[in-house]
Amino acid sequence: MSLLIATWIKFFFLFAPFFVLSMFLALTRGESATARKQIANKAIISAATIAIVLLFFGGSLFSILGITLDSFRIGAGILLFMSALSLVKDGTRNHGGNVPSEDRDDVSVVPLAVPTIIGPATIGTILVYGAELQGVNLFLGLVGLLLALGSLAIILYSGSLIEKMLGRTGLNVLSKITGLILAAMAAQIFMGGLMGFLNPVVS
Numbered sequence: 001m002s003l004l005i006a007t008w009i010k011f012f013f014l015f016a017p018f019f020v021l022s023m024f025l026a027l028t029r030g031e032s033a034t035a036r037k038q039i040a041n042k043a044i045i046s047a048a049t050i051a052i053v054l055l056f057f058g059g060s061l062f063s064i065l066g067i068t069l070d071s072f073r074i075g076a077g078i079l080l081f082m083s084a085l086s087l088v089k090d091g092t093r094n095h096g097g098n099v100p101s102e103d104r105d106d107v108s109v110v111p112l113a114v115p116t117i118i119g120p121a122t123i124g125t126i127l128v129y130g131a132e133l134q135g136v137n138l139f140l141g142l143v144g145l146l147l148a149l150g151s152l153a154i155i156l157y158s159g160s161l162i163e164k165m166l167g168r169t170g171l172n173v174l175s176k177i178t179g180l181i182l183a184a185m186a187a188q189i190f191m192g193g194l195m196g197f198l199n200p201v202v203s
Contacts, residue, residue: 073193087179
């Protein structure tokens with residue numbers, strides 16, 4: 001149970017929910033409540049599909065490419081730290097490119113699901129977690145992932161209410177706090193990979 005709760009919390013902050021909410025509100029400005037809910041549903045389902053594939057096939061991908069888990073931990077840690085730093089500094093997530101803000105027929109998949117919810121740093125971190133978790137723990141990781149996305153969906157459904165209560169400044173502050181937590185997670189992933197390299201040398 002402790003693993004499930006820990007995984008839920010990690011994934012919840014990994015998805016940077018308050019930044020996602022800010023983007024969701026901006027991209028759906030002027031839409032009806034029903035249309036917003038439909039967009040949120042499609043974005044969450046798309047993100048869940050991508051995340052589940054990454055979670056289950058991360059280990060196989062490493063084997064095919066000949067990449068060690070420790071190498072990927074270091075790379076994912078660096079990417080996640082850059083994303084966290086962007087959240088702390090600007091209140092926005094660094095995707096390695098600009099998220100389009102112009103009107104689109106459908107914003108639920110691009111840019112909302114990808115790269116707002118599932119960005120490069122998120123992809124790398126999910127791959128690492130998928131390779132680390134085995135057996136029953138992998139199932140618990142999946143449940144934690146789905147709970148985190150469910151929590152994100154609830155936040156998006158309540159977007160207008162949360163915006164009225166917190167305002168843009170409040171959302172920005174929460175995004176920065178999320179960035180601090182992600183920075184700590186990034187450091188832990190990076191150090192795990194680094195120690196994996198150093199331990200065989202030391203022994």
